[in-house]
Amino acid sequence: MLAETILAPVPHRHFTFTIPKMLRPYFRFHRGLIKELCRIAHRCLAEFQRTTLGLPEGTTGVVMAIHTFGEYLDFHPHLHALVADGLFVDSGLFHVMPDVSLAPLEELFRARVITFLVKKGLLPPERARMLRGWRHSGFNIHRSQRVPPDNREDMERLAQYIIRNPFSVEKMQPNRSGDSIIYRSGMNPKIQRNFEVFSPCDFIARITQHIPDKSFQLVRYYGWYSNKMRGQRLKQADPEAVAVAEGDVIDVSAFKPRRIPSKSRPQGDSLTAGQERSEAQWQLARTHQESLGSRPAPVPPLPSRNEDRRLHRRGRRHRAHPAPPWVVGSGCAGGCRPRPARTGRASHRTLARRSVPRL
Numbered sequence: 001m002l003a004e005t006i007l008a009p010v011p012h013r014h015f016t017f018t019i020p021k022m023l024r025p026y027f028r029f030h031r032g033l034i035k036e037l038c039r040i041a042h043r044c045l046a047e048f049q050r051t052t053l054g055l056p057e058g059t060t061g062v063v064m065a066i067h068t069f070g071e072y073l074d075f076h077p078h079l080h081a082l083v084a085d086g087l088f089v090d091s092g093l094f095h096v097m098p099d100v101s102l103a104p105l106e107e108l109f110r111a112r113v114i115t116f117l118v119k120k121g122l123l124p125p126e127r128a129r130m131l132r133g134w135r136h137s138g139f140n141i142h143r144s145q146r147v148p149p150d151n152r153e154d155m156e157r158l159a160q161y162i163i164r165n166p167f168s169v170e171k172m173q174p175n176r177s178g179d180s181i182i183y184r185s186g187m188n189p190k191i192q193r194n195f196e197v198f199s200p201c202d203f204i205a206r207i208t209q210h211i212p213d214k215s216f217q218l219v220r221y222y223g224w225y226s227n228k229m230r231g232q233r234l235k236q237a238d239p240e241a242v243a244v245a246e247g248d249v250i251d252v253s254a255f256k257p258r259r260i261p262s263k264s265r266p267q268g269d270s271l272t273a274g275q276e277r278s279e280a281q282w283q284l285a286r287t288h289q290e291s292l293g294s295r296p297a298p299v300p301p302l303p304s305r306n307e308d309r310r311l312h313r314r315g316r317r318h319r320a321h322p323a324p325p326w327v328v329g330s331g332c333a334g335g336c337r338p339r340p341a342r343t344g345r346a347s348h349r350t351l352a353r354r355s356v357p358r359l
Contacts, residue, residue, distance in 0.1 A: 002063065002082075002155075002156065002159040002163075003152050003155040003156045003159060004152070006063065006221070006225055006230070007061075007063070007082070007084075007155060007159075007225070008061060008084065008088075008094070008149075008224065008252050008255055009149040009150075009250070009252065009255060010061075010084050010085070010086060010094045010096075010149050010250050010252060011084075011085040011086070011096060011146045011147060011148055011149055012082055012083060012084055012085055012146075012147045012149075012155060012158075013082075013083050013085045013143055013144055013145070013146055013147065014080070014081070014082060014083075014143070014144035014147075014158050014161075014162070015045070015079075015080070015081040015082075015083050015141060015142065015143055015144075016078060016079070016080055016081075016140075016141065016142040017037075017041045017078060017079040017081070017109065017140075017141055018078045018138070018139065018140040018141070018142075019037075019077065019078065019113060019138065019139060020131070020137055020138020020139060021138060022127070022131070022138065023113070023117065023123070023138075024075060024076065024077060026117060026122050026123070027077045028075050028077070028209075030122070031212075031213055031216070033117075033120070034066055034068070034077055035066075035216075035217075035220075036116065037077070037079065037113065038064050038066065038079060038220055040109070040112045040113055040116060041064070041079050041081070041109065042060070042062055042064065042222045042223075043112070044105060044108045044109045044112055045060060045062065045081075045083065045105065046060045046223070047108065048104060048105040048108065049086070049087050049097060050087065052097060052098065052100055053086070053087055053095050053097065055087050055089065055095060057089065057090070058087030058088065058089055058095065059087060059088040059089070059090075059223045059224050059229075060083070060084065060087060060088075060222060060223035060224065061083070061084030061088060061222075061223050061224035061225045062081050062082070062083050062084070062221070062222040062223055062225065063081065063082040063083075063159075063162075063219065063220075063221055063222075063225055064079055064080070064081040064082075064219070064220045064221075064222065065079070065080045065081070065162040065163050065218060065219050065220075066079060066218045066219075066220075067079070067080060067162075067166075068166070068209075068210050068212075069166040069167070069210050071185045071186060071188060072183060072185060072188070072196040073166065073167055073183065073196075073203075073206040073207065073210070074206070075209055075210075080161075080162035081162070082155075082158055082159060082162060084224065084225075085097045085146055086250075088223070088224045088252070092251060092252055093249050093250070093251055093252070094249065094250040094251075094252050095248065095249055096248040096249070096250070098248075102141050102143055105141055106139060106140065106141045109139060109141060110131075110132075110137055110139040111132075113139070114128050114131055114132060144158075149250075163218075163219060166207065166210040167183070167207060171183055171184045171185060178200075179199065179200070180197050180198065180199055180200075181197070181198045181199075181200060181203045182195050182196075182197055182198075183195065183196050183197075183198060183203070
């Protein structure tokens, strides 16, 4: 659905941003640095495209996904980005990028990341100078072939590739004895094999290290594809207009992506205007209303703890509510204990109260 609801009908490319193995522990033990790595990659990409096209006010269109896993579940932070191959301008035109080398972009990305880690106090200056002096520093930016706008199948395939799970169940093969797990993947030229053997505890540790922090966004949208700019265009665009291409410039001013239709709100729903529900909440609301009928049955309020004890002592507990855990009994359906019958003579306090006349 990414190709139909977010991406504009312009050519795209798949970019991969990789950092050297020496810097990976910094991002493993400081997970907040990964989102800063996304910002650095986007700023470098935007500066590279604006300089190449000569459009300082141009806007990029980037969908970036964070991957922390390698081929054999090792911690390997890198970025996958589905990038519009050009820049958008405010008039609604899209300027296509020419085929140029990525060497300036790679050098800019390396310099920005090293400077960022030095300012954070994580990377020693000696190691930073060593990384700047290496010819093959480990920083790498890969760019795929250009995907034309009419090839939606390849676009959707790229979107599914960059947004995927850290591991595949199909690649797992437990040993018959149960003391090891074989994880198969592609041929690794460094270790000269296509599998890795883990103990159960090591395999669980490999998987759990890729669990993101709470409220951490693994997919980020920048520029033309950001939530703010998409919301502004939905209010202004004509839904029946289409994009028109003219050479290296594409007019996307009247393009409006398809919106995912939401199911109708159930009758009797008490949500006010402006409030929203997720699909799971809508399904729960519909199921709840169907089980109760058109008009929900009134439910009596639950008594408080002190009132509940008082009702049980008098034998008048509401039978619609089950007995709380602090009340034990077997008299009624609610767990009430039957009130014992009075036997014997009345107490002296009762007799004295009865003998006093009322004035």
